Amino acid sequence: MSGGRNSIRVLNVAEKPSVAKSVATILSGNQGLRVRDGRSRYNRIFEFPYTINGQSTNMLVTSVTGHLIELEFEDRFRKWHSCDPAQLFQAPVRKFVPSDKLDIKKTLEEEARRCQWLVLWLDCDREGENIAFEVVQVCTAVNPHLTIRRAHFSALIDRDIHEAAQNLVPPNKFFADAVDARQEIDLRIGASFTRFQTMLLRDAFVIDAGNDERNLVLSYGPCQFPTLGFVVERYWEVQSHEPEEFWVINCSHKSDEGISTFNWMRGHLFDYTCTVVIYEMCVQEPTATVTNVRKQEKLKYPPHPLNTIELEKRASRYFRMSSEHTMKVAEDLYQAGFISYPRTETDSFSQRTNLHAIVEEQQGHPVWGSYAQRLLDPGAGIWRNPSNGGHDDKAHPPIHPTKFSAGERSWSQDHLRLYELVVRHFLACVSQPAVGAETTVDIDIAGELFSASGRVILAKNYLDVYCFESWGGSLIPSYVLGQQFVPTSLTLDSGVTRPPPLLSEADLLSCMDKEGIGTDATMHDHIKKLLDRFYATKDANTRFSPTNLGEALVMGYDDMGYQLWKPYLRAVMERDMKAVSEGAKSKDEVLETCLHQMKSCFLDARLNKVKLLQAMEIFFERSNRPAGEEQHTSREVIRPCGLCQESNMVLKQNRDGNFMVGCLGYPQCRNVVWLPGSVSEAAVTTNICNSCTPGPVYLIQFKFRRLEIPPDYNASHLGCIGGCDEILRQLIEICGTGNRTSARGRVPTASSGSAQQSNSRQGACIYCHQGGHSSTDCPSQFSGHQGARSRGRNVQQSDESTISCDICGAPCALRTANTANNRGRKFYSCQSQECNFFVWEDSLNNGSVGRSGQRSTMRASASNSRQGSGRGRGGRGAARGAGVTFVSATGDPVSGRRILSNGLTRSAWNFSVLAVAS
DNA sequence: GCAAGGTC
Numbered sequence: 001m002s003g004g005r006n007s008i009r010v011l012n013v014a015e016k017p018s019v020a021k022s023v024a025t026i027l028s029g030n031q032g033l034r035v036r037d038g039r040s041r042y043n044r045i046f047e048f049p050y051t052i053n054g055q056s057t058n059m060l061v062t063s064v065t066g067h068l069i070e071l072e073f074e075d076r077f078r079k080w081h082s083c084d085p086a087q088l089f090q091a092p093v094r095k096f097v098p099s100d101k102l103d104i105k106k107t108l109e110e111e112a113r114r115c116q117w118l119v120l121w122l123d124c125d126r127e128g129e130n131i132a133f134e135v136v137q138v139c140t141a142v143n144p145h146l147t148i149r150r151a152h153f154s155a156l157i158d159r160d161i162h163e164a165a166q167n168l169v170p171p172n173k174f175f176a177d178a179v180d181a182r183q184e185i186d187l188r189i190g191a192s193f194t195r196f197q198t199m200l201l202r203d204a205f206v207i208d209a210g211n212d213e214r215n216l217v218l219s220y221g222p223c224q225f226p227t228l229g230f231v232v233e234r235y236w237e238v239q240s241h242e243p244e245e246f247w248v249i250n251c252s253h254k255s256d257e258g259i260s261t262f263n264w265m266r267g268h269l270f271d272y273t274c275t276v277v278i279y280e281m282c283v284q285e286p287t288a289t290v291t292n293v294r295k296q297e298k299l300k301y302p303p304h305p306l307n308t309i310e311l312e313k314r315a316s317r318y319f320r321m322s323s324e325h326t327m328k329v330a331e332d333l334y335q336a337g338f339i340s341y342p343r344t345e346t347d348s349f350s351q352r353t354n355l356h357a358i359v360e361e362q363q364g365h366p367v368w369g370s371y372a373q374r375l376l377d378p379g380a381g382i383w384r385n386p387s388n389g390g391h392d393d394k395a396h397p398p399i400h401p402t403k404f405s406a407g408e409r410s411w412s413q414d415h416l417r418l419y420e421l422v423v424r425h426f427l428a429c430v431s432q433p434a435v436g437a438e439t440t441v442d443i444d445i446a447g448e449l450f451s452a453s454g455r456v457i458l459a460k461n462y463l464d465v466y467c468f469e470s471w472g473g474s475l476i477p478s479y480v481l482g483q484q485f486v487p488t489s490l491t492l493d494s495g496v497t498r499p500p501p502l503l504s505e506a507d508l509l510s511c512m513d514k515e516g517i518g519t520d521a522t523m524h525d526h527i528k529k530l531l532d533r534f535y536a537t538k539d540a541n542t543r544f545s546p547t548n549l550g551e552a553l554v555m556g557y558d559d560m561g562y563q564l565w566k567p568y569l570r571a572v573m574e575r576d577m578k579a580v581s582e583g584a585k586s587k588d589e590v591l592e593t594c595l596h597q598m599k600s601c602f603l604d605a606r607l608n609k610v611k612l613l614q615a616m617e618i619f620f621e622r623s624n625r626p627a628g629e630e631q632h633t634s635r636e637v638i639r640p641c642g643l644c645q646e647s648n649m650v651l652k653q654n655r656d657g658n659f660m661v662g663c664l665g666y667p668q669c670r671n672v673v674w675l676p677g678s679v680s681e682a683a684v685t686t687n688i689c690n691s692c693t694p695g696p697v698y699l700i701q702f703k704f705r706r707l708e709i710p711p712d713y714n715a716s717h718l719g720c721i722g723g724c725d726e727i728l729r730q731l732i733e734i735c736g737t738g739n740r741t742s743a744r745g746r747v748p749t750a751s752s753g754s755a756q757q758s759n760s761r762q763g764a765c766i767y768c769h770q771g772g773h774s775s776t777d778c779p780s781q782f783s784g785h786q787g788a789r790s791r792g793r794n795v796q797q798s799d800e801s802t803i804s805c806d807i808c809g810a811p812c813a814l815r816t817a818n819t820a821n822n823r824g825r826k827f828y829s830c831q832s833q834e835c836n837f838f839v840w841e842d843s844l845n846n847g848s849v850g851r852s853g854q855r856s857t858m859r860a861s862a863s864n865s866r867q868g869s870g871r872g873r874g875g876r877g878a879a880r881g882a883g884v885t886f887v888s889a890t891g892d893p894v895s896g897r898r899i900l901s902n903g904l905t906r907s908a909w910n911f912s913v914l915a916v917a918s
Numbered sequence: 919g920c921a922a923g924g925t926c
Binding site: 015016017040041042043064065066067068071073078079080085088100123127128130131179182183185186187188189190191192193194195198215216217219220221222223224331335343518519521522525526 | 919920921922923924925926
């Protein structure tokens, strides 16, 4: 039966194949359901007759796989060097169907042409609404007469689906608009900041990131950076923690029944004298009197039904599985039909779910089958309707088993464990809480109160099946009110405060969930991205630390005063998206204000890029590679690149003022033509060389420094870099080029057409620019400038300690070494690379002061500046911001010094200033 | 080569 003559053809589209199948199965009642393949092998098409409000229809149900359309910059802005990253805030973007979705698009087009209605069965959230409009766009392009309708369902169960089909509504453009805005903002912010910081930093420093650092991408994203922020913030808290000694009185009592440990009601005291006084009192009158005996029944409740975040957190805690791996395994189990859809926010079961049926399936399991049987036995009294966790995404139920398995042959250990977790969690959810009897005994010794408690488990209930949790039960002897005894031990003990632990993966997921970073389906991606980008590492206990790279990036933005690494930006965006989805603000309005703000922020960050560079300098050695971004003071196109045939060659000036013509495709393409070192000015003209190819090759108007070229050459010259220019070739031979790493004289021959060479940093020392040794053992550091050691310190009026360059007399910069032998050690060096002047900072202090590692001085600095909420980043940042660290000659932190605003201290004592950050 | 969001 394919519908009568009056029946209309309805194309129904779901967000994923599984939903299409469920909808088709439910609506057809499995009567007259036919299935055929579409062009995509995953997205099949179901057909059956159905009646909607008295109208007989021929239903076709198919699906997409998530978003059908992507957003990208127009082609001319897609290459990294195609434009200034700031332009990405307004560069035109386009929507397109990516190649792997073209077959789905084709199916939709073919079916839409033959239908009168289009009914959208996408998930009922904002992303789903946006995908709905993507489907509409594709279908109406081939059939503009389609009647468009939206089905709203809250669960894939009979009643909901039939109700949805009978109560079709128009789709909600506001919801879709909110996602459009989110996509565009994410793309523009992400691409602009990523290109900016990658090009600024990657080539400027020696970043050891495991693989080829030239391919290293220092990405920025509105989700990945706040995720990194959580990691860094906790790390800073741990780093800046000062252990504080505290004192505590412990009391125990041993009787025939066992030992009771009594805890001091004051907890612990930081005042030793005070604690000793109290302790002495207790010791002199040690008899304890029982002042209170309380007995209470305590319940330990089973967890809420399982949603994605909780699955990830528990798999991490119980099995140390990464969230990313957990989702991969869960997806496998889902695809094979063993568990329900794994990406769900929902942590409460619908009233209509047949929970008993799910338990029944598990009765045959060799391990937990007997528990399932007891659950189903009304006499056992273990059954309890599951709790409601308070989240509902209106699209999926909590994660639960959908098919029994005692383990499949193809399953890995992790498949087994994850399936077991899902089953046990489900069985726990429908179980009674554990019951315990708690006894608390309070005693009084010389007026001081102590307390002990114990617990007996009366009924384990859900804990019988949920073996991942325990409820420590410890018995204490019985006491009666007024009873007196002399404690077996009464001791005065000391301890130290401990820093909080580093964030575990479960902690990190909680932070993200709380601050709204990412979605249940993407959080694990953001965490993985931190590891992939070398921003953070994870130890065997699943605890995260930032890498130097991650810490430096966060530090740089923090020093700028920007909270780009905090979750606030995402929170503001989320509020705006909500306003759009409610129609309170328009998409264009939000896009304009948000992008305007972010562009100002971007431009400001770029102005303050020195902060990023300074932060990187703390951890990384400067590279002598030509910097990707910094050298481009001008970028005028000279010619198309004949080597990569993709990008243009542009006129550039490096940091030292030397000119070259290099390919914009650097570092993938290393094509470069170095120009004579005697060039003082170079400007691209509109004149085109009529002999060099590939063209056009624009001629350059050169000015040479008169004294650096032979007298018979003109100081002004209109030249071509394409290979035809004999004068330019001669001047290169005579004067050399501005390429420092290729020693003068080792110049490309212009006769080869376009002179090409690569700049290798191998073997070149950053101090003297000579090959044959590394910067850590540069002879210039040890013998070249011994004279500097006898120089006195040039203390200027500002109190800023500095010294002048031995050679040119300019003030030197104070830097921190990060080489293996001298990490954390400070040195002065001339900012001009011509001089190669260098001296260790500590050699100026008569050599009497030992070195102090960067880490320990940082910690000392935090202790000095700690005030108010000065823990963690605040403490450390304040000290670093003031630019000073004080350590006594013995290496102990100096306390009680007054820190002047210029970052130095005046001290009556002869404490040594070990480090003054520039 | 860049984001985050769907999903296979």
